[in-house]
Amino acid sequence: MAGIFKLIQVGRCSVQLLTCKSLGSTANYNNFQNIINKAVPCRSLASRPIHKRLRKRSSSDQSSGDNLDKFKPRSAYANWNYDAELSAFMKRIQQNVSEDRLRMALTHHSFLHQNDDVNYMDDNDYNTGTGVADFKSVEDVYQSNDRLTILGYNAMRHFVTEYVYVRYPNLKSSHIYDMINFFMNRDGMVNIAHYLGIADLIRSKILLYNPVKTRIISDVFCAIVGAIYMDLGPIEARSFVQDFILVQQYGREFSDIIKIEHPIFMLTAILKMQRMQPLEARLLRESGRATHFPTYVVGAFSGSKLLSEGAGPSIKAAKSAACQEALLNYFQKEFRNAPLPSDHDNYLAEEEIKLDVAKIESSNSI
Amino acid sequence: MASTRLTVLTQFVKGRYICQLQRITLRYCNKGGSSRGLREYINSNAVDFAQKNPQVVVYVRPRPYRHPSIIAEFLNGKHKAISVKNLSRAEINNKVEQLRNSSGITRKKMKRWWHTDSPSIQGVWTPFDSLPYKNY
Incomplete structure (x- = not known):
């Protein structure tokens, strides 16, 4: 048998690990037990009853208290x-x-x-x-x-x-x-x-x-x-x-990660900030107005540009949903592979970061 | 139900590669004829395997007068026990490689070829489903 095999045969319950780190070591059974006792913050293995039947019997006798076996x-x-x-x-x-x-x-x-x-x-x-x-x-x-x-x-x-x-x-x-x-x-x-x-x-x-x-x-x-x-x-x-x-x-x-409150107000403010035409909600489609379950589809427009659509059981809810959709599209715009300031050991000043300006402006517009 | 676990794992596939096999225990008998292949494997291949896969902890444990087996523990908390009774060294090597490459997910019959979080891909029915899309 090879050397590694001899190590294994030290004791009946002995275990020898074979990771490359400890291959050269000649740990014996006692050393191994020491490692276990040091590393494991629990009842030592030696203190457990060896025989499974004995252990079962003893645990059934002390039926109260000892939950650790679970x-x-x-x-x-x-x-x-x-x-x-x-x-x-x-x-x-x-x-x-x-x-x-x-x-x-x-x-x-x-x-x-x-x-x-x-x-x-x-x-x-x-x-x-x-x-x-x-x-x-x-x-x-x-x-x-x-x-x-x-x-x-x-x-x-x-x-x-x-x-x-x-x-x-x-x-x-x-x-x-x-x-x-x-x-x-x-x-x-x-x-x-x-x-x-x-x-x-x-x-x-x-x-x-x-x-x-x-x-x-x-x-x-x-x-x-x-x-x-x-x-x-x-x-x-x-x-x-x-x-x-x-x-x-x-x-x-x-939409699950960020919470958008007051979508209509926020969209109006953003459009104003971007100097775009003011928000206008128009009813695009509707069905079953006279029934218990009507459906309205409202589009959020800025001038003639359709920002998004939203559906709901009432016109108000549909408008809110449309604005929420438009905001989500706006917030979700992202720079992939944008250079991070911490890319360098010496942190760059914000002016020195070179970004594709045309890209920013195109994605900034709503 | 199987697909639920799959989605959890695919979340992490985007990051760096993590070998799902965590530790492997080779249990053999010193004398038994059925353990002969595993003994040969431990003598010749196990060290190579441990050196090539340092992320896997390999334990070797004698189990006198019993048939040999391999127990693999995976990062998702599952473990697989494989009997290697009467198998040759090469066959055991294949088994171990198979364990190293597997994700530890319990095998289940996939009843559908697709997966979706919502019960219908098309979505909830609306009165406008059949209408052509209008560009305003």
């Missing part, structure tokens, strides 16, 4: 090596963050000093564990992801804002807020985190009690962006945000 984190299984998972995760997102920083980003502060004052096998702690760890020294803060989260969140928000601002020049400020809130949605971040396999890697005490904790998982996602920002620079962080945060927009209707 949820078994992936890290509690025997085939789990935290180091290997970390390196695989880095290859998966194709970012070579330093390992220390990545560990920091994946560590929630509830994980630190968890073994000092809490005995995990005590049932009372399962039920009453709030998971809020007391900080014992300043160093603890540096080990957890608290600081990275703030950096990552704000960097992400910066990139998203820049993208929305440059790509959609016609948007009003409130709509920019709507877009940013859509991209920076915490549930969306949790979705992406699961998609990248982050959730299994998080080291947190709270997640053991409640595996679905939006705040913690999204914080870790932000912290990873912060880690990329710190180690690889803002350009890499931006491409990460573009590839994972900004793609949430695809397959979504623009």
Whole structure:
């Protein structure tokens, strides 16, 4: 048998990982157990009853209280090596963050000093564990992801804002807020985190009690962006945000993301600002005026130019719908592949950004 | 129902490529004849596979006196267990490559060739559907 095969035969339950990182290492069974116990913030594997039947019997005897058996984190299984998972995760997102920083980003502060004052096998702690760890020294803060989260969140928000601002020049400020809130949605971040396999890697005490904790998982996602920002620079962080945060927009209707209030008033104001002829709504088609379900189709005109059509059960509603449609067409106009200010290491002044002026003017007109 | 999951995934296809296979566990018996192919695979091919696909964690686990199997875990939370009983090394290699290329979505019969979020492509019927479009 080859060398790798010998490593495997160390113990009955032994597991040897084969990623290229640890191929050269000669980890034995004891080392492996140590890694597991360090990495996994849960009841150690050794403390579980070995025999499944025994375990079932003991759990049925203590019918009250022990809810933890229902949820078994992936890290509690025997085939789990935290180091290997970390390196695989880095290859998966194709970012070579330093390992220390990545560990920091994946560590929630509830994980630190968890073994000092809490005995995990005590049932009372399962039920009453709030998971809020007391900080014992300043160093603890540096080990957890608290600081990275703030950096990552704000960097992400910066990139998203820049993208929305440059790509959609016609948007009003409130709509920019709507877009940013859509991209920076915490549930969306949790979705992406699961998609990248982050959730299994998080080291947190709270997640053991409640595996679905939006705040913690999204914080870790932000912290990873912060880690990329710190180690690889803002350009890499931006491409990460573009590839994972900004793609949430695809397959979504623009009208679902931004809210348009008072469409008639807004369209009138915009037409006036653009020095176009004033808004005029004309009835294009109608059906069943005398019935319970009439339908009207109203066109929003500026002079003789038809801006859009809208349908509704009354003329007023149809007019409103037509104006909303016209506004949506206006706001949706975008610059694809527009140069972003953060493309360069030295941020350009706004006057120095070269845009195709003819293109802007053509898309600016409604 | 299958198409619902597909739409979630296509959202991310726009970004960078993510291999959907997360980790793979090779379970073999040291002595059994049915595990012979898997033992050969572990000796010769598994290291290559791990080096070429660093985003996949490969675990090897002995399972005495049982038939060999491969368990693949995917990013969408699903896992697939494949029995590789009595398979040769090349066949197992094919199986592993197949797992690496698959998305982990549970296979379902697609009853229709198209997908839409709204129940009708044409939209809700209006009295003006049959009328020719008028350009004002």
